[in-house]
Amino acid sequence: MNRRIQLLSILFLGISPFAFSQIKEEKLILNKKREPEVKKIEKKKTSVETIKNYPPEEKSQNPVQYTITDVPAVSDFKTSTIQGEDVTPKFDGNAQNNYFQFGMGNYGKILADANISTTLENKIEVGADVHVLSTQGLKKEYAWDSKQSSASLGAFLNAYGDKGKFNINAEYGLDNYNYYGIYALEPAADVDLKQKTNQFKVNGYYDFYSNEILNDVRVKSSFLKDHFDAQENQVSILANLSKHAVEIGKSDIVLNADLGVGLETVRTDFAIRDKNSSNFFNTGLTPKVTFAKGESYLTLGSSFAFLNGKHSNGLMEEQMKSNKTYWFPQAEFQFAASKEFKFYGGVDGGLKLNTYGDLLQQNPFILSDQMLRPTETKYHFYVGLRGDFDEMIKYDFSAGFGKMRDIMFFKANDLFNYDVIERSAYNFANTFSAIYDDGNVSDIKGSIQYFPLENLILDGEVLFRKYDLKNYENIYNAPLISAGIGAKYTMLDKKLLLGFKGIFASDRTTNSYALEAIQTTPNIIYQSTEDTNDKVGGYADLNLSAEYKIHKNFSIFALGNNLLSSKYQTYKGYKVLGAQVLGGVKITF
Template sequence: MNKLKYIAVLAFLGTVGISELGAQIKEEQLILNRKREPEVKKIEKKKTSVVQEKNYPPDNKKKEDSLNLKYDIVNVPPVSDFKTTEIQGEDISPKFSNDYQSNYFRLGYGNYGKFMADANISGKIQDNVEIGADAHYLSTSGLKKDYDWDSKQNEAKIGVFSNIYTETGKFNIDANYAFNNYNYYGIYALTPTNNGVDLQQKVNKFSVNGYYDHYSNDILNNLRVKSYFLSDHFGAKENYANAELNLSKHDFSVYDDVTANGDLGINLETVNSKFDILNKNTNNQFNFTLSPKVTFYKGDSYLLIGSDFSFLNSKNSSNVTDESKNNKFYWFPKAEVLVAAADEFKFYGGIDGGLKLNTYGNLLEENPFLISDLTLTPTETKYHFYFGLKGDVDQTFKYDVNAGFSKVNNAQFFVSNPLLFYLPTPNPLGVDLNLGRNGYDYANTFSSIYDNGTLMEVKGDLQVFPMENLTVDAGLHFMKYKLDNLEEVYYKPLFQFNLGAKYTMLEKKLNLGFKAYFVTDRTSNSYSVVTTFPAFNMQENVNEKVGGYADINLSAEYKIHKNFSIFALGNNLLGAKYQNYLGYKVLGAQVVGGVKITF
């Protein structure tokens, strides 16, 4: 993270959000030799270390991938936050497409004590079996001049993986351990009398994932398993598992030039969350979903008809409320039609819906400053109507513009917690004044809150290739909630816009980039102290404005030798210490320089 005095030095640099740097695995399938598509839907992980897969994918996989491609904007966190994964799932640091080498080691250092180390190594133990390891580390010293208490952070992720290729399909398996060690430094309502107050939080997460892709799509299409175990500094524990089986029969003839695909998705998802402080909430959720669908194709046009049938079993309890149980069956319609008038103009529209299990692990990825005691409730998108237009103009201009309207039950939002937490046992003052203050007890944490309502959205994405060595992309997202109970919509900006470019020169020895994010104001609640001698009261403001921001990022990498390059990254170059969440300033202008060795 870097200072303004370095901006002039970085005027020639290209974009980077130091995301989990390196080549890791997840469930994405590598599709080779397909036409360039807009990079508007960020994949969950970077490419695996396998560069080419012989005879993959078969024609039916190519067709399935092409027709099912959707362009969505991901709500990315700003690149100047403390987190390593600053742009979700996409490493936008400079990378060279020619002479791609997966084995590398990278070191970088910058202001705010920012230190990063990044490495990946892999190799074949047989012609069709590859194994590898992947490691990432990032630390910063935080905002020492802005806060009297620690705002430093360090985090790491270490994993191993294997790719196995058979005559009938491809296996991916990975296991990784990650930790994030940071502080609840966003104190805004009442300054601690002891500047050495312990604000520490640490989250540990161990994950195992597996994926099998069957080439033929004859009965078996693919199988995907994800799981993790999470714990934190305050004794919270969460176990999560998800198994998804996709069965299919593809490319059977219906009438003349009309073909069809039949698919059945079977999904089992379970999560158990247990918290050990305050109300000691316990949440157990199990969701079983069947997703039958049939898709009719004629040329590039298609009609999809299907449904989702979900059964949810959930239990919630705490030390202040009795256990509540919920068993409910859901039906969600699913239909989509796409009319391909030409490659340049494809009109589409449809309806869908579904259940999303809100977990402690997933919510921490959005907001690491959550209190370690949450009530977790699934979000139901009862229905979502949408329509749009997308196209590809001579492989040089690609776009997708769409609008939608949703009815949502238990939509999830973040809300600021009070200044003090009350004791669950009787107390004359109602607050704990004897046992000392905990690090989360300064109005510096957030909880999850839910409400029913409607959501109107407009999205737009485009990617332009004006010349061979230049790519320009842009995206916008407008969303407007109307809620039944909450007076304000918390931490959901009305408008977001991003703009990026990547440029190579000097015979691809120099790789440059640019990325900018523009986000409008958001709303939060906040607390203040009102003194009424000899006691005091807390007063809540339900319409606290958290300012919008512009975040400009540049980066560059120069290849001195085929095995050695130097890089420089400039993040948040406007230097604004804006807030993602109330009380939490991000680092100002940042500069990181380093070296990369490939082998």
């Protein structure tokens, strides 16, 4: 009987993922008895977080609301994109807190990964995390260099006191890669295409167990520099004030009052081309009140932003200055007809400062000289349905419509100089720049988790997002539909862990350039023709992983990436690695 169940589970693992779909950038997490893969999940609190093993009970009695959000992965492995994402599930259990692993694969891929932590006296926990990944790139596709390496080194400290917990972490990250996506020229094999970024982050967080007035305080800082001497410094402070669990008469209605106060400053200076420089100082206030009864609630609030901005470049005689005040609506309701059906809806908006560091996370092949503007979501209405069927199926589906100003997306750059002998690394029509436009956005998204067996977890998500822009006919380099499916299966008394992840995207519109030599002596001089309706094809990227515990402290693993060997592009000219196999060992202690 057990063998039949195992065979059925394996068959289920191979077939069931294709019945669901999932948003690539976002993942849903809900209360559950069994633990799904949650490495890309971050908790967003409308009230407070329950701290296990740490009273007082005021904290544990306040519900925690979860929302869909995007959190960069602390990766074990990477997908087929040279700048990839973590697709590998992990064994549950504290044994994973301290480990070292090493692996090698084709394309010259090398992985080294370690995490170490220990608890000292007075409930103080200290630890470190190290991650190194490198690949030789696409030597058979490009005559020039496409290799890449990345490394991160982090340290953290957690302290638990009588009134709250404190966390501080520091991280240094290095990305060393090339602008290899050249599609309109045939440069020499030894051409210099190097780009490199260094970023140092320090974050601090203090969370009070009780919600009396001061709830938590967060401080974040980032310092970035790249190969072309661009520099960016960013600091933000956020304090949450709150008064929760105020009973209103005998109606069983509970009142929660919150006020978020935030400060953020960003200074960015570029040293090439137009030498853009920007300096933003943003102050934000977010008051809100929540009336809750059981799992139903109504939240009413507002968001205010006070932005001071300065901008200059090498072409401007004077610095441009601006001061502006923004107001955004904030409201949400949920009607819990039952645990299976919870109807919700609301409206929100906000101001997002687009930083050079954020742009590099989305597109590492951007030019090291950008005009930075904040993106304003004037309003975004949404309605949805979510629920939980007996801890077996959990889902969340919603649709929304919003109006935005200065929507940021990426356009391909032309040659910057048409008649030079030696070209800079970014002067091969191989980089991108941020552009902005006003418009409307419509979105439909869904996320689902399914637990058919105790040792099998299936999940899926899908996102449909359409932009109607004021000046551009199409938004560039953004798919209309993106989706993902995943599975995690343990067997052989939890010694074997199998994982599956599929990532899908539809075609993307982009602009591109065709170059023609109109003079060959003494220098080659080009003229260019722009195509504003070029297409970058969609893709299906399938990934499998396996880890087998030979001993409680020793295991072997294997990962297959892009198993269909899809020759797709992340951006115009930037092909990804083909089918990859990586294997290695892991030691836990």
